[in-house]
Amino acid sequence: MPVKRFLSADARPYFAANELEDFDALWSLSLTPVDAPNLERGGHSEVCRMTLEAPGLPPRDFFLKRQTNHLGRSLSRPWGEPTFAREARNIAAFHRLGIPALESAYFEERRRDGRWQAILVTPALSGYTDMIEHHAHWETLEPATRDAIVDTCADLLATLHGRRWRHGSLYAKHVFLRPAADAPTGFEARFIDLEKSRPLLNANREKRRDLEVFARRLPQWRSATWRRFLGRYLRRPAESAEVERWLGALTLPNR
Numbered sequence: 001m002p003v004k005r006f007l008s009a010d011a012r013p014y015f016a017a018n019e020l021e022d023f024d025a026l027w028s029l030s031l032t033p034v035d036a037p038n039l040e041r042g043g044h045s046e047v048c049r050m051t052l053e054a055p056g057l058p059p060r061d062f063f064l065k066r067q068t069n070h071l072g073r074s075l076s077r078p079w080g081e082p083t084f085a086r087e088a089r090n091i092a093a094f095h096r097l098g099i100p101a102l103e104s105a106y107f108e109e110r111r112r113d114g115r116w117q118a119i120l121v122t123p124a125l126s127g128y129t130d131m132i133e134h135h136a137h138w139e140t141l142e143p144a145t146r147d148a149i150v151d152t153c154a155d156l157l158a159t160l161h162g163r164r165w166r167h168g169s170l171y172a173k174h175v176f177l178r179p180a181a182d183a184p185t186g187f188e189a190r191f192i193d194l195e196k197s198r199p200l201l202n203a204n205r206e207k208r209r210d211l212e213v214f215a216r217r218l219p220q221w222r223s224a225t226w227r228r229f230l231g232r233y234l235r236r237p238a239e240s241a242e243v244e245r246w247l248g249a250l251t252l253p254n255r
Helices: 012-017 023-027 083-097 131-136 143-162 203-215 225-234 243-248
Strands: 005-007 044-054 057-068 106-112 115-123 176-179 187-191
Touching: 012 044, 012 057, 023 057, 057 083, 083 106, 083 187, 115 225, 131 143, 131 176, 143 176, 143 187, 143 203, 143 225, 176 225, 187 225
Parallel strands: none
Antiparallel strands: 005 106, 044 057, 057 115, 106 115, 176 187
């Protein structure tokens, strides 16, 4: 079902304290985008970071995402919808299915003067670092830390595909990790950027696609690393025939 408006209970006091509970207030904020605006699809989409304060609460960082006429099609809205509407819906689906992902603080869309406008606000992932940053220091990490990161990523992707969903844009920068509070060398992970996520249709092909896209920016992962990853992902011994078959089927760097 389409999500027209949403404001999370956790975010409400921050938005209320800063008079940002309505679309116009968020839309009119003057902030510097963190990246160049996305001008694909004939529209405009940008992401800004903001820090909000509220009485009795610690300051909290949010990403404010605003777009105009940046549309895609879905089964529920075949004539088009803001891509942030799809992402807000997918965030809710991931949490409902127990797939670790970013959270949604606010979503609303409207049609104004013949143009679709949408706002999606997500809390910053405090303490998390994307997989690209971990990979940049890969050779300096302790072996136990590297193994824990590989296992955590494998578990995350296994959960996603086990729930019969695909990410659709699973670059390593869209996997965020932070040290686990209950394990000295362990990690926990979440997905971000769910605009292209959807249920699996052609399961084997789409799983392989997610894995190959994830691998593209991980050139320091050698054959032994991928064998460990796939063993964990498939819940099979690393030297098993099934792991060998997947290694042969996947296009991986430095395999």
